[in-house]
Amino acid sequence: xxxxxxxxxxxxxxxxxxxxxxxxxxxxxxxxxxxxxxxxxxxxxxxxxxxxxxxxxxxxxxxxxxxxxxxxxxxxxxxxxxxxxxxxxxxxxxxxxxxxxxxxxxxxxxxxxxxxxxxxxxxxxxxxxxxxxxxxxxxxxxxxxxx
Amino acid sequence: xxxxxxxxxxxxxxxxxxxxxxxxxxxxxxxxxxxxxxxxxxxxxxxxxxxxxxxxxxxxxxxxxxxxxxxxxxxxxxxxxxxxxxxxxxxxxxxxxxxxxxxxxxxxxxxxxxxxxxxxxxxxxxxxxxxxxxxxxxxxxxxxxxx
Numbered sequence: 001x002x003x004x005x006x007x008x009x010x011x012x013x014x015x016x017x018x019x020x021x022x023x024x025x026x027x028x029x030x031x032x033x034x035x036x037x038x039x040x041x042x043x044x045x046x047x048x049x050x051x052x053x054x055x056x057x058x059x060x061x062x063x064x065x066x067x068x069x070x071x072x073x074x075x076x077x078x079x080x081x082x083x084x085x086x087x088x089x090x091x092x093x094x095x096x097x098x099x100x101x102x103x104x105x106x107x108x109x110x111x112x113x114x115x116x117x118x119x120x121x122x123x124x125x126x127x128x129x130x131x132x133x134x135x136x137x138x139x140x141x142x143x144x145x146x147x
Numbered sequence: 148x149x150x151x152x153x154x155x156x157x158x159x160x161x162x163x164x165x166x167x168x169x170x171x172x173x174x175x176x177x178x179x180x181x182x183x184x185x186x187x188x189x190x191x192x193x194x195x196x197x198x199x200x201x202x203x204x205x206x207x208x209x210x211x212x213x214x215x216x217x218x219x220x221x222x223x224x225x226x227x228x229x230x231x232x233x234x235x236x237x238x239x240x241x242x243x244x245x246x247x248x249x250x251x252x253x254x255x256x257x258x259x260x261x262x263x264x265x266x267x268x269x270x271x272x273x274x275x276x277x278x279x280x281x282x283x284x285x286x287x288x289x290x291x292x293x294x
Contacts, residue, residue, distance in 0.1 A: 050218045051209050052241035053200075062198050071197045086265060087237025094199035094234065114261055118233060 006079075006101055009033050010130045013079040013103070016043040016056065017137055023048060027137045030056040030080040032064035032073065032097075039076070040064035056080060057088035061095050073097040081134040083110035083127060089118040099124045103134035150183045153226070153248055157277045160226040160250070163190040163203065164284055170195060174284045177203040177227040179211035179220065179244075186223070187211035203227060204235035208242050220244040228281040230257035230274060236265040246271045250281035 009031055016029025020043035032040040042059035046052055057080050065071045077099040084092060084102065089111030092100060100119065105127055111118040112127075119125060156178055163176025167190035179187040189206035193199055204227050212218045224246040231239060231249065236258030239247060247266065252274055258265040259274075266272060 046218060050216070051212050052218050053205055053209055053238050058200055062200055065198050069197070071193060071199050085237055085241075087234050087241065090232055090234025090237055091200050094232075114265070118261070 004036065006126075006129050009038070009077070009079045010081070010101065010103060012038060012041065013056075013081050014130060014133055014137070016041050017081045017134065020044045020056070021137060021141055027141050028056045028080065028082045030060040030078060032060050032076050032078050034064070034068065034073075034076045039067040053087065055085065055088050057084050058091055061091050061097075065095070071095070077101060079129070081130070082106055082138070083112060085109045086111050086114060086118065089114075092123065093118060093120050096120050097123055099126075101125075101129050102127045103129055104131045104138065153273075153276050156180050156185070156224075156226045157228070157248065157250060159185060159188065160203075160228050161277060161280055161284070163188050164228045164281065167191045167203070168284060168288055174288050175203045175227065175229045177207040177225060179207050179223050179225050181211070181215065181220075181223040186214040200234065202232065202235050204231050205238055208238050208244075212242070218242070224248060226276070228277070229253055229285070230259060232256045233258050233261060233265065236261075239270065240265060240267050243267050244270055246273075248272075248276050249274045250276055251278045251285065 012031045013029045017027040021027035025044045028044040040060045040063035042056045044056045045054040073095040081103040083106040159178045160176045164174040168174035172191045175191040187207045187210035189203045191203045192201040220242045228250040230253040
Protein backbone atom coordinates (compact mmCIF):
# COMPACT_ATOMS: atom_id res chain seq x y z
CA UNK A 1 0.00 0.00 0.00
CA UNK A 2 1.53 3.27 -1.13
CA UNK A 3 0.93 6.44 0.89
CA UNK A 4 1.27 8.54 -2.24
CA UNK A 5 -1.04 8.06 -5.18
CA UNK A 6 -0.22 6.32 -8.45
CA UNK A 7 -0.50 9.74 -10.07
CA UNK A 8 2.11 11.19 -7.73
CA UNK A 9 4.70 8.58 -8.71
CA UNK A 10 3.76 8.66 -12.39
CA UNK A 11 4.29 12.39 -12.28
CA UNK A 12 7.81 11.73 -11.05
CA UNK A 13 8.30 9.38 -14.02
CA UNK A 14 6.95 12.11 -16.30
CA UNK A 15 9.52 14.53 -14.90
CA UNK A 16 12.18 12.04 -15.98
CA UNK A 17 10.59 11.81 -19.44
CA UNK A 18 10.78 15.60 -19.67
CA UNK A 19 14.52 15.49 -18.95
CA UNK A 20 14.86 13.01 -21.82
CA UNK A 21 12.87 15.40 -24.04
CA UNK A 22 15.17 18.30 -23.16
CA UNK A 23 18.19 16.15 -24.02
CA UNK A 24 16.84 15.13 -27.42
CA UNK A 25 15.97 11.59 -26.36
CA UNK A 26 12.64 9.87 -27.01
CA UNK A 27 10.83 11.08 -23.87
CA UNK A 28 10.25 8.06 -21.66
CA UNK A 29 10.84 8.17 -17.92
CA UNK A 30 10.62 5.68 -15.09
CA UNK A 31 10.86 5.46 -11.31
CA UNK A 32 11.04 2.43 -9.04
CA UNK A 33 9.19 2.67 -5.75
CA UNK A 34 9.86 0.45 -2.76
CA UNK A 35 7.99 0.91 0.55
CA UNK A 36 6.59 4.23 -0.55
CA UNK A 37 10.01 5.60 -1.41
CA UNK A 38 11.53 6.26 -4.84
CA UNK A 39 14.72 4.18 -4.97
CA UNK A 40 15.55 4.75 -8.65
CA UNK A 41 14.80 7.36 -11.31
CA UNK A 42 15.81 7.06 -14.95
CA UNK A 43 15.10 8.32 -18.42
CA UNK A 44 15.78 7.00 -21.87
CA UNK A 45 19.42 7.61 -22.84
CA UNK A 46 19.88 5.55 -26.01
CA UNK A 47 21.29 8.53 -27.93
CA UNK A 48 23.59 9.93 -25.26
CA UNK A 49 24.98 6.52 -24.31
CA UNK A 50 24.92 5.31 -27.91
CA UNK A 51 23.29 2.11 -26.63
CA UNK A 52 20.00 0.57 -27.72
CA UNK A 53 19.70 -1.12 -24.32
CA UNK A 54 19.66 2.18 -22.40
CA UNK A 55 15.87 2.41 -22.06
CA UNK A 56 14.51 4.17 -18.97
CA UNK A 57 13.25 0.89 -17.50
CA UNK A 58 16.58 -0.94 -17.94
CA UNK A 59 18.52 1.83 -16.23
CA UNK A 60 15.87 2.00 -13.49
CA UNK A 61 16.03 -1.77 -12.86
CA UNK A 62 19.83 -1.75 -12.59
CA UNK A 63 19.77 1.34 -10.39
CA UNK A 64 17.05 -0.06 -8.10
CA UNK A 65 18.99 -3.32 -7.67
CA UNK A 66 22.08 -1.29 -6.75
CA UNK A 67 20.08 0.72 -4.26
CA UNK A 68 18.57 -2.39 -2.63
CA UNK A 69 21.71 -4.51 -2.81
CA UNK A 70 19.51 -7.24 -4.27
CA UNK A 71 19.01 -8.16 -7.87
CA UNK A 72 15.36 -9.05 -7.26
CA UNK A 73 12.79 -6.28 -7.01
CA UNK A 74 10.07 -8.44 -5.45
CA UNK A 75 8.63 -5.67 -3.26
CA UNK A 76 8.95 -2.88 -5.80
CA UNK A 77 6.76 -1.07 -8.27
CA UNK A 78 7.92 0.34 -11.60
CA UNK A 79 6.19 3.45 -12.88
CA UNK A 80 7.01 4.08 -16.52
CA UNK A 81 5.43 6.63 -18.84
CA UNK A 82 5.20 4.25 -21.82
CA UNK A 83 4.30 0.56 -22.05
CA UNK A 84 7.59 -1.38 -21.83
CA UNK A 85 9.01 -3.01 -24.96
CA UNK A 86 9.90 -6.70 -25.14
CA UNK A 87 13.45 -6.14 -23.96
CA UNK A 88 12.25 -4.23 -20.90
CA UNK A 89 9.39 -6.68 -20.35
CA UNK A 90 11.93 -9.52 -20.38
CA UNK A 91 14.13 -7.65 -17.90
CA UNK A 92 11.10 -7.02 -15.66
CA UNK A 93 10.38 -10.75 -15.77
CA UNK A 94 13.87 -11.56 -14.51
CA UNK A 95 13.61 -8.90 -11.79
CA UNK A 96 10.45 -10.52 -10.37
CA UNK A 97 9.12 -7.02 -9.79
CA UNK A 98 5.86 -6.85 -7.87
CA UNK A 99 3.98 -4.26 -9.91
CA UNK A 100 4.32 -2.47 -13.24
CA UNK A 101 2.27 0.66 -13.80
CA UNK A 102 2.59 2.35 -17.15
CA UNK A 103 1.20 5.45 -18.85
CA UNK A 104 0.55 5.34 -22.59
CA UNK A 105 0.13 2.06 -24.44
CA UNK A 106 2.61 1.28 -27.22
CA UNK A 107 0.62 -0.58 -29.85
CA UNK A 108 3.71 -0.93 -32.06
CA UNK A 109 6.48 -2.17 -29.78
CA UNK A 110 4.80 -2.73 -26.41
CA UNK A 111 5.30 -6.15 -24.81
CA UNK A 112 1.54 -6.65 -24.58
CA UNK A 113 1.50 -7.17 -28.35
CA UNK A 114 3.27 -10.45 -27.67
CA UNK A 115 1.19 -11.41 -24.66
CA UNK A 116 0.93 -10.96 -20.90
CA UNK A 117 3.12 -14.05 -20.39
CA UNK A 118 6.18 -11.85 -20.99
CA UNK A 119 6.14 -10.62 -17.38
CA UNK A 120 6.41 -12.79 -14.28
CA UNK A 121 3.06 -14.38 -13.39
CA UNK A 122 3.28 -12.72 -9.95
CA UNK A 123 3.64 -9.22 -11.42
CA UNK A 124 0.55 -7.01 -11.24
CA UNK A 125 0.16 -4.66 -14.22
CA UNK A 126 -1.90 -1.57 -14.87
CA UNK A 127 -1.70 0.79 -17.83
CA UNK A 128 -3.27 4.13 -18.64
CA UNK A 129 -1.95 6.17 -15.69
CA UNK A 130 -1.47 9.78 -16.85
CA UNK A 131 -1.46 8.30 -20.35
CA UNK A 132 -2.56 11.56 -21.94
CA UNK A 133 0.36 13.54 -20.50
CA UNK A 134 2.80 10.86 -21.69
CA UNK A 135 1.32 10.68 -25.19
CA UNK A 136 1.32 14.46 -25.49
CA UNK A 137 5.03 14.62 -24.64
CA UNK A 138 5.86 11.86 -27.14
CA UNK A 139 3.79 13.51 -29.88
CA UNK A 140 5.46 16.84 -29.22
CA UNK A 141 8.88 15.15 -29.51
CA UNK A 142 8.17 13.45 -32.83
CA UNK A 143 6.52 16.59 -34.21
CA UNK A 144 9.66 18.57 -33.36
CA UNK A 145 11.85 15.82 -34.85
CA UNK A 146 10.03 15.88 -38.17
CA UNK A 147 10.47 19.64 -38.54
CA UNK B 148 31.31 -13.81 -45.44
CA UNK B 149 33.52 -14.74 -42.50
CA UNK B 150 37.05 -16.07 -43.05
CA UNK B 151 36.88 -18.05 -39.84
CA UNK B 152 34.25 -20.72 -39.36
CA UNK B 153 31.13 -20.45 -37.22
CA UNK B 154 32.74 -23.03 -34.94
CA UNK B 155 35.81 -20.86 -34.47
CA UNK B 156 33.76 -17.92 -33.24
CA UNK B 157 31.40 -20.09 -31.18
CA UNK B 158 34.46 -21.54 -29.50
CA UNK B 159 35.43 -18.01 -28.51
CA UNK B 160 31.93 -17.56 -27.04
CA UNK B 161 32.39 -20.88 -25.20
CA UNK B 162 35.64 -19.59 -23.71
CA UNK B 163 33.63 -16.68 -22.30
CA UNK B 164 31.04 -19.11 -20.92
CA UNK B 165 33.85 -20.97 -19.18
CA UNK B 166 34.99 -17.77 -17.49
CA UNK B 167 31.43 -17.34 -16.22
CA UNK B 168 31.52 -20.94 -14.95
CA UNK B 169 34.75 -20.31 -13.06
CA UNK B 170 33.23 -17.21 -11.47
CA UNK B 171 30.11 -19.03 -10.28
CA UNK B 172 27.85 -17.50 -12.92
CA UNK B 173 25.43 -19.44 -15.13
CA UNK B 174 27.85 -20.25 -17.95
CA UNK B 175 26.73 -18.32 -21.00
CA UNK B 176 29.19 -16.48 -23.23
CA UNK B 177 28.94 -14.30 -26.30
CA UNK B 178 31.08 -12.57 -28.89
CA UNK B 179 30.15 -10.01 -31.53
CA UNK B 180 31.92 -10.31 -34.86
CA UNK B 181 32.15 -7.53 -37.41
CA UNK B 182 34.07 -7.92 -40.67
CA UNK B 183 35.68 -11.13 -39.47
CA UNK B 184 36.95 -9.49 -36.29
CA UNK B 185 35.72 -9.98 -32.73
CA UNK B 186 34.72 -6.53 -31.52
CA UNK B 187 33.13 -7.57 -28.22
CA UNK B 188 33.37 -10.49 -25.80
CA UNK B 189 31.19 -10.96 -22.76
CA UNK B 190 29.91 -13.48 -20.27
CA UNK B 191 26.97 -13.60 -17.93
CA UNK B 192 27.60 -11.46 -14.84
CA UNK B 193 24.21 -11.30 -13.13
CA UNK B 194 25.65 -12.45 -9.78
CA UNK B 195 28.80 -10.35 -9.74
CA UNK B 196 27.04 -7.19 -10.89
CA UNK B 197 23.93 -8.01 -8.86
CA UNK B 198 21.91 -7.16 -11.94
CA UNK B 199 19.37 -9.32 -13.77
CA UNK B 200 20.04 -7.38 -16.97
CA UNK B 201 23.74 -8.37 -17.08
CA UNK B 202 23.33 -11.27 -19.50
CA UNK B 203 26.25 -12.02 -21.82
CA UNK B 204 24.33 -10.77 -24.87
CA UNK B 205 23.36 -7.44 -23.25
CA UNK B 206 26.94 -6.70 -22.24
CA UNK B 207 28.16 -7.78 -25.68
CA UNK B 208 25.66 -5.50 -27.47
CA UNK B 209 26.64 -2.48 -25.36
CA UNK B 210 30.32 -3.26 -25.76
CA UNK B 211 30.05 -3.77 -29.54
CA UNK B 212 28.21 -0.44 -29.92
CA UNK B 213 30.98 1.25 -27.93
CA UNK B 214 33.60 -0.36 -30.11
CA UNK B 215 31.86 0.68 -33.35
CA UNK B 216 30.78 4.10 -32.15
CA UNK B 217 27.33 3.26 -33.48
CA UNK B 218 24.36 1.94 -31.62
CA UNK B 219 23.27 -0.17 -34.59
CA UNK B 220 25.01 -3.47 -35.26
CA UNK B 221 23.70 -3.87 -38.79
CA UNK B 222 26.85 -5.54 -40.14
CA UNK B 223 27.56 -7.68 -37.11
CA UNK B 224 27.01 -11.25 -35.99
CA UNK B 225 26.34 -12.34 -32.43
CA UNK B 226 27.61 -15.75 -31.37
CA UNK B 227 26.08 -16.83 -28.08
CA UNK B 228 26.31 -20.23 -26.43
CA UNK B 229 22.64 -20.34 -25.39
CA UNK B 230 19.47 -19.25 -27.19
CA UNK B 231 18.79 -15.64 -26.10
CA UNK B 232 15.97 -14.92 -23.66
CA UNK B 233 13.20 -12.42 -24.43
CA UNK B 234 15.09 -9.52 -22.90
CA UNK B 235 18.15 -10.25 -25.05
CA UNK B 236 15.98 -10.99 -28.08
CA UNK B 237 14.33 -7.60 -27.62
CA UNK B 238 17.71 -5.90 -27.33
CA UNK B 239 18.90 -7.70 -30.48
CA UNK B 240 15.80 -6.41 -32.26
CA UNK B 241 16.68 -2.82 -31.36
CA UNK B 242 20.31 -3.35 -32.40
CA UNK B 243 19.23 -4.42 -35.92
CA UNK B 244 22.01 -6.99 -35.80
CA UNK B 245 22.59 -8.84 -39.03
CA UNK B 246 22.99 -12.40 -37.74
CA UNK B 247 22.43 -14.32 -34.51
CA UNK B 248 24.09 -17.70 -34.15
CA UNK B 249 23.43 -19.60 -30.95
CA UNK B 250 24.51 -22.89 -29.42
CA UNK B 251 22.06 -24.77 -27.22
CA UNK B 252 18.31 -24.14 -27.43
CA UNK B 253 16.57 -22.90 -24.28
CA UNK B 254 13.13 -24.49 -24.35
CA UNK B 255 12.17 -22.78 -21.09
CA UNK B 256 13.18 -19.13 -21.48
CA UNK B 257 14.42 -18.86 -25.07
CA UNK B 258 12.86 -16.13 -27.19
CA UNK B 259 11.81 -18.67 -29.81
CA UNK B 260 9.14 -19.90 -27.37
CA UNK B 261 7.40 -16.60 -28.04
CA UNK B 262 8.00 -16.53 -31.75
CA UNK B 263 10.54 -15.56 -34.38
CA UNK B 264 8.96 -12.10 -34.63
CA UNK B 265 10.94 -11.08 -31.54
CA UNK B 266 14.04 -10.36 -33.63
CA UNK B 267 14.27 -7.86 -36.45
CA UNK B 268 12.87 -9.28 -39.71
CA UNK B 269 16.27 -8.63 -41.35
CA UNK B 270 18.16 -10.71 -38.78
CA UNK B 271 19.32 -14.15 -39.90
CA UNK B 272 19.26 -16.79 -37.16
CA UNK B 273 20.83 -20.19 -36.75
CA UNK B 274 20.90 -22.38 -33.67
CA UNK B 275 22.67 -25.62 -32.75
CA UNK B 276 26.30 -24.49 -33.25
CA UNK B 277 28.49 -26.39 -30.77
CA UNK B 278 25.25 -26.98 -28.87
CA UNK B 279 26.57 -30.11 -27.18
CA UNK B 280 29.57 -28.31 -25.66
CA UNK B 281 27.32 -25.52 -24.40
CA UNK B 282 24.76 -27.90 -22.88
CA UNK B 283 27.49 -29.93 -21.24
CA UNK B 284 28.90 -26.83 -19.54
CA UNK B 285 25.45 -25.75 -18.34
CA UNK B 286 24.64 -29.23 -17.03
CA UNK B 287 27.95 -29.38 -15.21
CA UNK B 288 27.22 -26.00 -13.61
CA UNK B 289 23.76 -26.94 -12.35
CA UNK B 290 24.98 -30.34 -11.16
CA UNK B 291 27.66 -28.61 -9.11
CA UNK B 292 25.14 -26.07 -7.79
CA UNK B 293 22.78 -28.77 -6.55
CA UNK B 294 25.54 -30.52 -4.59
